[in-house]
Amino acid sequence: MNPKRLTSLKHKITLAFYIILGMALLNGVIAILLSQELRTEIEQLVSTEVVKVTTALQLAKNSERLQIITTELNHYDTEEQRQSLLKELTIQWEHLLKDTKVLYTLETTPNMHQALNSTIDTQLYFQQQLPLLDKLTDSALQAKIQAQNIQTNLTGMSSAFSDEMQMLLDQTHKRYSLLFAQKNLNGITENLSEHQTLSEYLHLGEHLFVLLDEVKNTSSIVALNRLQREAMRLLIQMEDVVPTMRSNNTIYLNWLSQIKQNMVGNDNLFELSRNALKSTQIANAHFSYQANAAREIAQFTQELVNHVEEEIQLAGSNLKSDSTSFVILIFCGGILYCFFIWLTSWHFIAKGIIKPVIATRDAMNAIANEKLDTQMPITDNLELQQMVSSLETLKTYAAQVKAMAETDGLTGCYNRRYLDTQIQKELSYANDHNMPLSLVMFDLDNFKQFNDQYGHVVGDQCLRQIVNAAKSILQRPTDILARYGGEEFMLLLPSSHLEDAYKIAERLRKTIIDLRIPHQNSAHFGIVTISLGVACWQPSQALDVNKLISLADEALYSAKQAGRNRTEVLDKA
Template identity: 75%
Template sequence: MTAKRLTSLKHKIALAFYIILGMALLNGMIAILLSQQLRSEIEHLVGIDVVKVTTALQLAKNSEKLQIITTRLNHYDTEQQRLALLSELTTQWELLLHDSRTLANLETSHKEHAELNSTIDTQLDSLQQLSLLNDLTDSALQAKLQVENIQANLTGMASGFADEMQIQLQQINSHYAPLIAQKKFDAIRVNIQENQKLSTYLHLGEHLFVLLSQVKNASSIVELNQLQRDAMRLVIKMEEIAISFHQNRSIYLDWLSQIKQNMVGDDNLFQLSRNALKSTQIANAHLSYQADAAQVVATFTQNLVNHVEGEIKLAGGELKNDSTAFVVLIFFSGALYCFFIWLTSWHFIAKGIITPVIATRDAMNAIANEKLDTQMPVTDNLELQQMVSSLETLKTYAAQVKAMSETDGLTGCYNRRYLDVQIQRELIYAQEHHMPLGIVMFDIDNFKQFNDRYGHVLGDQCLKQIVNAAKSILQRPTDILARYGGEEFMLLLPSSHLEDAYKIAERLREKIISLEIPHEDSPHSGIVTISAGITCWQEPQRLDINALINQADEALYHAKLTGRNRTETFLNIPARYS
């Protein structure tokens, strides 16, 4: 029966495996067909629409760069910067043309295609005007350079003019004193007039140079014309004064001639400044046209990006719907597939194999952890039932081993190994629950002499009687009696203060006396007696097992030292013993 059932279970598992495999193949075929369809839609989306939006975004980026360059062309500092900006402007228009033509080739809408062609025409026109803008900018720069040269020349002339006029004033004044001494009043009058005219001439000249220096700061042609008229009036006045001089007339006329060379004629200061302003204004107008064209392209590009994004969203929505249908189908197929797997696993594997195995494992762990009251699992599987039977045998052996490892073979009380483990646990428990732990260590007085006189057989019987007497006075299940070594024993008394432990030790000592075990070598009425040492752990003492045992041992030693057949506490030991 069992063999047949096992064989049938194998057939059922094989059948379930084939069903699951067939469903997996069916799901795989459906997934492949749908994925091929989705792949073709994605390739179309990536191959055309994504290229369009990528190119449109690149076009928008280049349009922004174009606007930045046109703005910077109005605020360049050096000729090298101007040339670099014009070169960048040309490059940006060429990039815009390339991207626009790429979009025109990809665009299928007639309306969008016409708008792209219009934008391309605007870009071509702006690119062709760059050569004119370059020429105008060159003209303005050349005119400004000539104006700067004339200004530098006039600055030198202004310094020389002031020095020369001062020299002339000094010469006139040097003739003044001798004329007064000679009383040549007509000459004195003439000298004074010359001095006044020269001062006026010097003042007009200084004013003229100030006006000429203001030309470089003029921002309009009207302002330049007004400066030129004011300067010419000053020149005319200075000519009138120069002609009226009696002495050194040629010097003054020569200075005026040098100044007028920069004010009249071809390429004079004012004409060059007007040419520079005109060229700059025209160039700025062309720059404004370039900026306007860039703004038009940027606006169109943004609209184009929005349009392409709309197309992609539409295509993406269709793709999303298809993918959602694909996911739903795969989900339901996968759910059905998982249901069959679960059914097979639960019925044939989990219920018949895994659950009994887990129960057997838990029982083995419990036995390994010395929980010998663990119930054995029940199973109808032959192999597992054999394991359970073996586990029952192991449980019996474990109980025997546990008893042997924890119990003293002679007396039947706990041994030292169990005591070492249990005292650690009791101390930790006492600390966690803020409770005391009493310890009584006792041994048989003159036990060596007892063995020597009566022999080890009677000595073993004596030990058993002592243990039975100690067990009889322990009323709580938590109290522990253990053989510490030889004829030494220890009582662990949880939740017991020093006074409680002392009372129990005294009851035990009196109980041993009442047994009246003969011991002729005992000084205490010829019977067996015990000595006991008491200590107690309680907060806030340090949690130290060795120190606690040493305290009990010292108390026991003091009890023996002071006559035996007595109980001593660690607190009562004199300082020389503690």
């Protein structure tokens, strides 16, 4: 970029900066003036309408709570619960009346004013019904408690009645056994008759107690009357049985008297249960009326909230008309502001200079770090494009130098220099990640005789075939094949245990045999074979590259000594 262009760009940026600053100041002054006027109108709106909405929402909340309380009053068990719920009910009606009166003073619309006045009258009416509810719930609770006391007495009587009647039955059974031993036929007949009568009396009594126990679970007056009729029928049957008993019937009459006390009279079990049900039903009806009233108040409150929202929307429309000019100015200023920022920052600076320079820098760093597959940046700037072209040439040279420095020119696999570097890196990585590292060193058996017989050109072709075969069995990108020297090669197998490395070595050995490269001086089928030595570094061993290579070399030497065409493993962990 020439100096003139730089100067022109600087002037454009400076001019754009002053324009943007002037626009910002102008918009700021206008915004301050209009915001003061808008603030005044908003404060007037908030001082009335927001209070209306808040009070109406509180009124709706209290109405919902009132419905919950009336529901809970249908299921009280103690005097404390009843008093607590009635007290809370009174408080909720007071809150409703207070909030409604506040809305009445704030509302100015005639229709809503009349509706609020009607709501206040409804609230006062139901508030006046609270003493009647107190009386009804108290009567229901007292009748329920008295009925429960009678039920408790009857439960004890039932157990005592069964025990005593059973004892009398046992006595008649013993008397029967005695009369049977004395062979007193008249006594036996009388005793059997008395036993049957006593059994009938016991059966009727137990059935009667079961019916009386069902009273506490009865929630219908019709069902309660039915139970009373059945109980009275059983009681009459028991009274009919007593005169037929031959023995002293004082005990049976006593039981009838105790049972009858709880079944007849003004405060009998059935009468108290009926009173409790009637009082509860009447109280529940009043609770239902109160819940309906609370529901109607909640619906009215929702209408009131909608009305207030309409008023707020109307006031908002007025505010909107007053602030139209302010919005237009801010919008236009924002458009121009964004346009100049885009024009100067993105088009002239970011797109034309900064982005291409950064991309070129990143590409240079990548090439310097030997990342030769890096894409070159594209730019329409002449100077930067010249830099990119030079960088592309440098990338090509770097790729050629890297290939020459790391690749064996004859076989195309990695050379000894690259292998030494990678072994050191992989060993450090294996130690850091607690993983094994295996080496497989191999060379061609009797390769000197092969070269002497077939010539060095064929020998080079043979080496290339061996390398291609070795590459074909390597399945992981991290596995490395390198020419160690002459006809010696090495496989670097990261994260491979000794057993895995041995399997790969054996697969390679069999693959070379399958090539069937002729070798008349070979003692193994007259074809080219290889010998392999396998060594493995474990995390427990010292970090010594030379030691690891030496182990692989010793294993290879053992394979040679053992007759060639074999794989030997040397593990001195």
